Structures are given as structure tokens and as C-alpha cells.
Amino acid sequence: MAAIQQVNGDYYGSKETVTEALLYVKKRSEDKAAIKNILGVADKELSFYNDAIHYYKEAANEFKDPIYKLNPLSNIAAVYIQQKKYDNAIILLESLLSKKLLKEKGQEIREARLLDNLGYAYFKNGKDEKGFRLMKDALQTRIEFKDTYGSIESYLHLADYYAKKDIEKSDENALAAYNTSTKLNSVDERLEALQILISNNHKNQASKYVQRYFTLNDSLIKVRNNFKNKFAKIKYDAKKEKDENVKLRLEKAENELSLQKATYLRIVFVIIFIFLVILIAILIRYYKNKNKAIEFKTSYNTEARIAKQIHDELANDVYHVIAFAESQTLSHENTKENLLQKLDDIYGRVRGISKENNKIDTGINFTSTIKEMLSTYNTSERNIMITNLDDINWELIDDTKKVTISRILQELMVNMKKHSMAKLVVIKFENDPKSILINYTDNGKGSEKTKMVKNGLKNMESRIQAVKGTIDFETEPDKGFRAKISIPK
Template identity: 60%
Template sequence: MATIQQINGDYYGSKETLTEALPLIKKKDIYSASINNFFGIADKELSIYTDAIYYYEQALKDCSDPVSKLGALNNIAVVYILQKKYDKAISLLERIIHTKTLDNKFLKSNKARVLDNLGYAYFKKGLNKKGLLLMNEGYKMREQNEDLYGSIESNLHLAEYYSNTEPENSNQYAESAYQIATKFNSIDERLKALSFIISNDSGTKTGEYAQKYVFLNDSIIKIRNNYKNKFAKIKYDSKKEKDENQKLRLEKAEDSLALQKAEYQRIFLTIGIASLFCLIAYLIKRHQNKTRLVEFKTAYATETRIAKDIHDELANDVFHAITYTQTQPLTSENSKETLLQKLNHIYSRVRGISRENSNVDTGSNYSVNLKEMLSTYNSSITNVIITNIEKVNWDSIEYEKKVTIYRVLQELMVNMKKHSEARLVVIKFDSKLNSVIIDYTDNGKGCDKSKIIKNGLQNMENRILATKGTITFDTQPDKGFKAKITLPK
């Protein structure tokens, strides 16, 4: 599923699906290597280069055969080139090209790719002659192997090489890349090839190519957005069908059990036992009514919170986006880009509200999910540091307390994001014999202790007290905010 999403350009959705696959991994093997490799691809395409290298290195550790290891090393080198760390890329690719593994006749396409990347790295470093020699060697090898798809990258690299010195040569390679990419319906490569042709200003056809570029760029944005919505609906419908089937099986099992009970009752039960069952049924009904009332109150509280979040966080943004479309000329590229940024910001807000109100997984993957939730508040402004979370034996902690910890920390992070303006947040976990201790510290603007209830922290205290725990706050204006949570195991 994650592969399909990446093919269609949905890299954030792909990472979510890959995260769902992680709990299914029982050992380090080709599957864990594949998952880490796809994480690396997604982060590379999203220009999150540090994370991409991390995941490629994890994939490298899980690879068991030399060919897979070479693929992971090549991917790391490609990211180094994107980071302009050409010396690192060259050193790594030189090491790959001199391995005996690439001498295998069945790995010529791999060798051609490494040669092309090595030549491109030399070219980007300024060693043009050596770079051109290697890129041409990789290109010829790809032609001999009839590796059409791989030759797209070679053509694009050569088009870039000649773009500043020999525009005609650059156009020839760019047009070749465009034709092959069109054959394979590879939109991103077509756009890159068109950008070279347009920048070279080849003449009368420049306007035609520019129109193609605009058309392709607009089309791919619409198609990928539609695909994301379609994929989300498919996943939702699939889960709904699965839940309904499971419910049907349970109902059938319950019906079968009820028939058996009825059969035994007709044989063995007396009028007195029947009366007892009536009493039990009454008590069960009463308990169910009480449970439904609690569930209703919980649902009402959740709906109220969501409604407040939507009103406070989204209403103004949506209004500004609507006003922008009514007052700005959307034919302008700058206007389109600004509108897309506004819509993407709104989309991120909606995702955040959804995440804050989703169910908490308290199973074996609890600590991973908790750490991931806290890490989502990392940003270019705020650095979140999480320590010693692995030292806590989460399996020994009750379900309700895990949910309480998750929600209280989530509320602390939301409160920090809305009010604190903190640049650094540190969350430290500690496990004693009979208790779990969590220390939260940030260097934000703090507040007056008397106004803590107004900032929504009273709700956290109520949650902790309900599980027989304690929470204390320490804050002063312009001196940060601290909280200490202690929960019995």
C-alpha cells in the first residue's frame, strides 16, 4: 500500500501506512529493510534529507545480501549529492564501484546507475571532464542493457551538464529524457526535462514547452490530491467492511450460544432459577444504561472539545483562505502558491485535531506511539527531547493509566504549542519500584500560577487524580514551565 502511495506522489500518506506496518515486524530481515528503504525514499522526496539518510542506514543494517547493501549505499550517496556534500558522495560511490559484486553480468544496470551518480557528483563538485566521462560511460551501459527507464536519469544529468555551455546539446538530452519519461508516464521526470528545455530558450518551441510544463504541473497536483482522497476512502471502506464482518461473526456466535443456553434452561431450570435470571437481567440492563450514560457524557465532552478546536484554530484560517480567493487573481503563480500554502496549513491543522482525539493504542507498541506523538511537536522553532522512555516497563501499567499518561502529555504539548512559545521542551521518564515519574520542562514564557486553571491545566489534574496519581506545576512569567507527574503502577 505504501508503495502504491509513493508511485502516486502521496509521500506523507505513505509514511503513515509504513508506520502501521512497523508493529508487524518481528525480526530484522528483508521486510524491515524494505520498510526502512521506503521511509528513506519518502523523506528524500520530501527533502527531509537527514531523516532519509537515517532510514537508509537502518535498511543497510537489515540487508543480508551484498546487492541490497549496494543499493542502500547508492541511495545514501544520492542524498549526499542533494545535500551538496559531494566529497562524501564521491567517496561512497567510489567504494561501491570498486566492489567485486558489481562485476556480475546480471548487475550491469546497477553498475550503470552508480557510474552515472558518481559522474554527476564529480560534475557538481566542478570536476567536469571526469564527471562527463563517467556519465557517458553509465549512459552507454544503460543503452547496451536497453535500460530505457534508467536512461531518463542519464539524459537529465547530461542535459544539466551542457545547459550552461552547449544549450543545443542540453536540449537534445532533455528532449530524449522527455520522450522516454512520456512513454513511461513519469510526470516528475517530464517536468524536469521541460524545465531544461525552457531555460535553454531554444526558440519557437519554447512557448509550446512552457504550456506543456504548466499543464503537467497543474494536472499532477490535481491528480495526486484526488488520489489522496480516494485512497483514504478506500482504507476507510475496507476497515468498515472488516469491522462489520467481525460484528456479524460475533452476533452469530452469540445467537448460537443463546440457543444452547435456552436448550439447557428448558431441561434444568426451575421457576425459582428463572426468577433469578430475571433479576440478573434487570441488573445488567441497569448497568448498561449507566454505562451508556457515561459513554454519552464522554462523547459529548469530546465533541465539545473538537468543536472548540475547530472554532478557535480553523475558522479564521478558512475565512482568510476564502477571502484570499475572492480578492486575489488566481491566474498568478505567486497567488496560486500562496493559496496552496494556506490550504496545506489548514490541512495540517485538521490532521492535528484528528490526531489529538484519536484512540490510544495501549498494546505492545505503546511506547513507540507515545514517543511518536510527542515528537510530532518538533518544529523549526521548538526542539522536543524525550529521554528514558524505554526504561519504563509499560506492560506492567494498567490500561487506564496508559491512556491518562498519553492524554495528559498530549494536553501539555498542545498547551505548550498554543501558549508557551518554547524553543526547548524536555520530557524525562523514570520508573521506581511502585510508580512512574514523568518530568516536563520547557523554556517558554510561563505564566502566573494563579492563572493555571484558565490555561486548561485543571483538566490534566482531574485525569491524574482519577488514577490516584499526583501532578504539580511550577511556573513564573518569562521563566518557563515545569510539571511533575507521579502515577502508581
């Protein structure tokens, strides 16, 4: 069931289902290894890379057969590549390829997969020639042994390799990946191929590929959402049937017992039934809102932050104004002016909080809005520098990600203002075919990483996870604060 859910993109549901299977594992380590590997795949697809590596390592330890150990270990190498830890991936892949069992007949396809990932890691690590040779050899092996599905990954890697060297060859490989994945009905790989074709900036073809991408992506989301609802209904119907069978057995028992015992059983049944109804209602609500869990958490954290800001910054001042008004004679001009000044100050801070959390303009004025927001933190003692913001084609970025970027920058500014005491803040935007990269640096007082203030940082992490991005923090006492943010396009 968990494997079927993964095929249909329901990775949260897959984790929940396969965790239930652990209750039935006795002594067979192969069963536990398979479960751990499924958990690793789910976390990898959800971008929880450290958790994925943890499960893959446990799966490798559980497998007794050396050939089966290769699967989770090669999966770890793939995660390292996703994390851009290319040196780690190269060391692990070369270690796996040195094993004698890969030289045995029948292991050619598995060896080709490892070679392709090794070549891609070398290419990403700056060793283009060596990486290209390994990726090319892997593709030839896959073609020779009719590993059609595996060839898709080879074509995608080669398309990425050629992207900055030979656009025509990059397109050729991306189209090969697109056509093969279309024949095999592999939607995720088709989307990856279209992303490469779009990023190659064809004047005549771009609109066609963009339209295909959005049509295919919308269709995929709809199909997967329908699957999740259908799966939840099947589980619900099965549980309902089981509950009805329990009810029938209880009714039969009531007819055989005395009136007193029957009354007792009815009471017990009513309690059980109410509990089951509540439980089923919770389950239905859970499945409906599962995909919005991260967004809800982000919204909750934002509301909590606003509430704390209002309490910390305004509540005491309002109380003091009330006390002032009650204790002073307001007919005196100086007293009246003093009261009005206090109220005006509170009003100004309310407007500031409102402005921090109001609706963000994601249209043509998006960059101007970002610059205006960041400029409010400029002072005579603090300089905010922004670079490359206008170099990114924001029209291709969806509104949700624009809002996320704006809110993250706002959180960084608030964090800096409250805790850093920085004199200089540099925010640098970078652009690659798949992601928007934001490098934040300040020369504030910093702190030990284990003692960092977590509330604002957790809120940022939740926002970034909601759009499948990543964020890494670096800080040391008296050495400032740095953050590296990557958001997929």
C-alpha cells in the same frame, strides 16, 4: 500499500502505512530493512534529507546480502548530491564501485546507475571532463542492456551538463528524457525535462514548453489528490465493514445472554461505537487536511507571533493609558494633549503591526514592495543593503513563493532588530535554473547555534518547507548571523 502510495506521490500517507508494518516484524531483518528503505525514499521526496539518510543507513545495516546493501547506500549518495555535498557523494560512490560483486554478470545496470551518479557529482563539483566521461559511459551501458527507465536519469544529467556549454545538445538530451519518460508514463521525469527546456530560454519554443509543463503539473496534482481520497475511502470502507462485523457479533451475543448482561453489552457497544465514529471522523479530517499540514503550522505560528507582539508591545501601554485617563482630569488642555499623544503612539504601532502582516503585492510592484519593506529597517545607525533583487524574472515565480520570500525576509528583519544589534545587513539574491538563492548576512552580536532564539527561526523553516525549499543558519558569538535560503522555482 506504502509502495503503491509512493508511486502515486502520497509520501506522507506512505510513511504512515509502512510504519504500521513495523508492528508485524518479528525476526526477519530483510523485512525491517525494506521498511526502513521505504521510509528513506519518502523523506527524500519530502526533502527531509537528514531523516532520509538516517533510514537508509538503518536499512543498509539490516540487509544481510551485500548486493541488497548497495541500494540504500547508493540512495544515500543520491541524497548527498541533493544536499550539494558532492565530496561525500564521490567518496561513497567510489567505495561502492570498488566492490568486486559489481563486476559479476548481471550487475551491469546497477553499476551504470552508480557511475552516472558519480559522474554527475564530479561535474557538479567542478570536474567537468571526468564527470562527462562517466555519465556518457553509464548511458551507453544503459542503452546496451536496455535499461530504458535508467536512461532517463542519464539524459537529464547530460542535459544539465550541456546547459551552460551547448544549448542545442542540452535540448537534445532533455527531449530524449522527455520522450522516454512519456513512453514509460513517468510524469515526474517529464516535468524535470520540461524545466530544463524552459530554462534554456527558447524564444520560439518557451511558451509551448511552459504550457505543457503547467498542463502536466496540474493534471498530476489532480490525479494524485484523487488517489489520496480514493485510498482513504478504501481504508475507511474496510474499517467500516470490520466495525459492522463487530456489531453483528455483539448483537448475537446479546440474544444469548440474560437481559441484565444484554443491557450491559448495549452500553459497552454504544461507547465503542461513539468512540469509533469520533475516530473515523478524525481520520477523515486528517486525510483531507494532510497536504495542508505545513501551511497550517506556518499560519498558526504567524498568528501566535502577532498575538505575542500585540501583547508585548501594546497591552501594557493600553492599560497605562486607561489608568492615566481614569486618574487625570481630562478637561485640562495639557492632560488632553498628553492622552492624545499616547493614543497616537499606540495607533502608530498598531499600523506598523498591520503593515507587517497585510496582503503582499505579488504583481509588477513585488520588488518595489520588498525594497520598501526592507527600507523601513534602515536607521541612522543601521544600513540595509540589497543586491541582485531586480535580476530575477519574478513573473515566472508563482505567488505563493513570492509571499513566502517576503515573509521570510520580514522574519529575518524582525529577528535582527530584536536580537542582533547589527550595524550592517546584506541581502544578496542569486538565480540558477532551478532555484532562487537568498544569502543573508549581518554583523550583529550573533550567538551559539544551540542557544539561538528558535521561535522566529522555526516559523521561517515552516514557511520554507511548505514550498519545498531549504534554509541553513550559521552563527557564532560576536561573529554575526548568516542564513542561506534556497527556494525552488
